[in-house]
Every structure is written in C-alpha cells, then in structure tokens.
Amino acid sequence: MLNVAIIGAGPYGLSAAAHLRKLGISFRIFGRPMDSWLKHMPQGMMLKSDGFASNIYDPDGTFALESFCKQSGIKYGHTGVPVRLETFTAYGLAFSQRMVPELEDNFVVSVGRTADGFVLGLDSGETVAARRVVLAVGITHFAHVPRSLASLPHELLSHSFNHRDLERFRGHKVIVIGGGASAIDLAGLLRDQNAEVQLVARRKELNFHSAPSGKPRSRWQQIRHPQSGLGPGLRSRFFANSPGAFYYLPERLRLEAVRRTLGPSGGWFVKEKVIGRVPLLLGYGVEHAEAGDNGVHLSLRDADGNRREISAEHAIAATGYKVNLDRLTFLNPAIRSAIKAVENTPILSSTFETSVPGLYFIGVAAANSFGPVMRFAFGAGFAARTVTQALTKVFAAGRASMAVASAVGVVK
Ligand SMILES: Cc1cc2nc3c(=O)[nH]c(=O)nc-3n(C[C@H](O)[C@H](O)[C@H](O)COP(=O)(O)OP(=O)(O)OC[C@H]3O[C@@H](n4cnc5c(N)ncnc54)[C@H](O)[C@@H]3O)c2cc1C
Secondary structure (H helix, E strand, C coil), X not given: CEEXXXXXXXXXXXXXXXXXXXXXXXXXXXXXXXXXXXXXXXXXXXXXXXXXXXXXXXXCCCCCHHHHHHHHCCCCCXXXXXXXXXXXXXXXXXXXXXXXXXXXXXXXXXXXXXXXXXXXXXXXXXXXXXXXXXXCCCCCXXXXXXXXXXXXXXXXXXXXXXXXXXHHHCCCEEEEECCCHHHHHHHHHHHHCCCEEEEEECXXXXXXXXXXXXXXXXXXXXXXXXXXXXXXXXXXXXXXXXXXXXXXXCHHHHHHHHHXXXXXXXXXXXXXXXXXXXXXXECEEEEEEEEECCEEEEEEEECCCCEEEEEECEEEECCCECCCHHHCCCECHHHHHHCCEECCEECCCCCXXXXXXXXXXXXXXXXXXXXXXXXXXXXXXXXXXXXXXHHXXXXXXXXXXXXXXXXXXXXX
C-alpha cells in the first residue's frame, strides 16, 4: 500500500512532495499543477509578495525563484522588483517538472476511510489506497460570496476566482466588490481592458503597501521594522518566521491574529492603475442586489445610513476566501464530521495532523493553527518540513515494530 497521498499541486503540495521524494517515502501526488495561479488569478497581475518570499521549497533549496529567473533571463530582485504572475506560474510548472516529476494531473473526487488508512477515488475512475493523506487544496474550494449577493444568477455575478482572462469585459460596465488586493488588482486590470469599471468597498480608504524607498535602511530601521516574508515589522517577522511558536499561543489569540493580520491592501505598484482611473465608492456595503432588465442592480448603504443605487452589466465579488470544511465535499461525510474544528477550520496537531489520525492539512486551512503565513507561499517550507518529518517518524516507527514482530516470530 502507498504510504502517502498528497492532494493538491500548488506551492504547498509541491513543496511537501519534493521533501517526501528526498526522504524516500513512497507517495503519489494528485492535482492540476499551479491551478490557482494558472486559471484563477487575472492575467497581468503581479504578486504582492517580494521575490525572496515567493518560493516553492525543495529540501536542499536548489530551485528557488531566483535560480529560475536567472536561468530564464527574467529580471529578479529579493525586494523592489514585483514578481509577475506569469513568472511565478512558469516557475511553479518548472519546479513540478524538475522536483516532482511523479505529479498526476488528476482530481480527487472522494476520500474514505479504511481499516488501515484511506481510499481515494480519482476522476479517472482509479481508486488508490494510502496510509496517510496530506490535503494541500489551497483556496480551490473556499471562494466566499457575501450573503447579500448570493442570490444573483451566475450570468450577473461571479467571484474573482473565476477570472483569468478579462478580455470578455472589454467595453462593458462592471462593478467590482471588495477592498483587498484581489479587488484592487481586478479593478485596475479591467480598466486596462477599457471596461467601464467601478469599485465598491466597505473600507473608507484603500490601503497599499509602501513602495520601497530604494535607499539602504538604517540599522535602527532594520531593528524596529525588520524585513520578513510577510512584509516589514516585528509582528510580521514573528508570524513569518515562527509558525511553530505561534501554534502554542492560546486559541483565542491565534484566531484574532489571523483575522486581523495583513488586512486588505494592494501592492504599491497597483496604486497608479487604480487611483484617479477607477471610480471608487468607498465606505459602502451592499445591502441588496437584484437582477434588472440590463444587468445587475445594487443598493448600497454607508455607516451613516446614506444610500446609493448602482447598476452594471456584471458584478464581480472579489470578496476573498473563507476556509470551510463543509465545502470539501470530496471528503466522506464521516471523515468531515470526525475532524475537530473551530470556526469550520480544522484543529491541527503541532505536525499538521487533524483529529482523524493520518489526515493532514497544509496551507490556508492550517492558518488558525500556524498563523497568517499559511496563507502565503512563504509558509510552504515550514509546512513541508514539519509534515514530512512527522511522516518519516511514523513510517520509521512502523518499520521498527515490523522488525521486532518478525524477530519475535523468529525466536518463537
Ligand atoms: C488574487 C490572489 C493573489 C495572491 N497573491 C499572493 C502573493 O503575492 N504571494 C503569496 O504568497 N500568496 C498569494 N496568494 C495566496 C495564494 O493563494 C497562496 O499563497 C498559495 O496559492 C498557497 O498554495 P497552496 O498550494 O496551498 O494552494 P493553491 O495554490 O490554491 O493550490 C491548490 C491545489 O490543490 C488542487 N486541488 C484542490 N482540490 C483538489 C482535489 N479534490 N483533487 C486534486 N487536487 C485538488 C488544485 O488543483 C491546486 O493544484 C494570492 C491569492 C490570490 C487569490
């Protein structure tokens, strides 16, 4: 029987697979390589994370984004040079070919339990038995649409997850709802397509990362606002570099930190694409949405009770992602209900294991346990190391007890 099945082939699944490969543990990995980046983010987008924080991890650190860019003749900087979506996607695909050639481009349609592990059903019709399962399904199942918009039909409302190619909106009237990076990016890119776009957000102001000054940072600045994979600052540094310590904070503090840290903000390089180019309706929430004769009609309201009515041919909810175990319908209901959860997210051991023995979650679903870094590629190194070291111990212990059993058998 297979030792480990990894479900998901984004930065987390690929990092975990590269580590298992080196450790010599038998595994199979299923998923569409870099699917979230390849199909579910808008063409022309740039990553918010710096170059040094946009890696996929192999155990020897031999194939970082920097090496890929050098080999491909792409401009790279640890900081200050935004990483293009196309670059990161090409890097991820190159990583999977070089470091995880066994990747199988299959979707897992069911996961059930057996006496000694799990059985996976693939979309190809094959079934696979595995002792352990690592779920690295990222944002795939968690697109969040606020209740006030949920009743609109698909032709009038979509989630930002559905948009890669924005060409279809050229010359059309579109409303983007949301105040975070996805919404800001989309609004700017739609404007580039000559869409008549407006942005509606509950926030009274849009936030953007500060642009790098280009000057060397003083010693004091480096101490007070140290650089980190999640941006500058002591808190960000702690969240980025110490997910193992974050894990031991009281649950209430962890949940609060994940909720509040790294709130919605756009990259510094997007500001000029949006400010002064895209009409902004800030401070407004959507109170009511309905289908009209020529598209979608939204009733907005601000905190003081002021109302606005707006219409467009289409609305895009760039309203983020919310982990919810109930959405993972490919997991057998008995497994889903056996996973202990808080706020519908799995409660994990210090090695990413759920309360269902042998079932692990890495990536955004692990954020309430290991902190905000799990929402970013930067956390994939820690997650891959921790989960694969734990699996190594499990299988080493298994081998030792088999050896003892057979030795005892021999003595008898
Ligand atoms: C617009 C946007 C911009 C972002 N910008 C950044 C950024 O600049 N830097 C950053 O670090 N992060 C960014 N993120 C966050 C990003 O989503 C995560 O960093 C990253 O994708 C996490 O990797 P992952 O492997 O956990 O998940 P994903 O990349 O989401 O990969 C999930 C994988 O699981 C597979 N999968 C899901 N279900 C199944 C199934 N049933 N069977 C088989 N396979 C399955 C998918 O096909 C895919 O291969 C951004 C997110 C968005 C939406």
